[in-house]
Amino acid sequence: MSQEYLSVAIWEPLPGMEAASLATIRELNALVSSKGYGRDLLYSGADSHYLLLRYWNSEQARANAQEDPDVLRCWARLGNEIKILRVYEKLEEVGV
Numbered sequence: 001m002s003q004e005y006l007s008v009a010i011w012e013p014l015p016g017m018e019a020a021s022l023a024t025i026r027e028l029n030a031l032v033s034s035k036g037y038g039r040d041l042l043y044s045g046a047d048s049h050y051l052l053l054r055y056w057n058s059e060q061a062r063a064n065a066q067e068d069p070d071v072l073r074c075w076a077r078l079g080n081e082i083k084i085l086r087v088y089e090k091l092e093e094v095g096v
Helices: 020-032 061-066 069-078
Strands: 003-011 036-046 050-056 082-091
Touching: 003 020, 020 036, 020 050, 020 069, 036 061, 050 061, 061 069
Parallel strands: none
Antiparallel strands: 003 050, 003 082, 036 050
């Protein structure tokens, strides 16, 4: 059974920061992927909200990402570029 799990963040760019925030998200997504922490999908809605789906490879991968200086720099930069509306730290698939 896979250890992969889903985190979701719903956010909107701060005024005038849409291009910068998308560039930072792309950089962050590339780091998460290249360092083997997980994979990301980004969606946008008509209301200028974004939905980031992150599939972490494992709890350990997430813990490693939270201590990675490159990843931390991106998250710090995002703190000046976006407003987080909602975060779901860990979602698990429900069999239907």
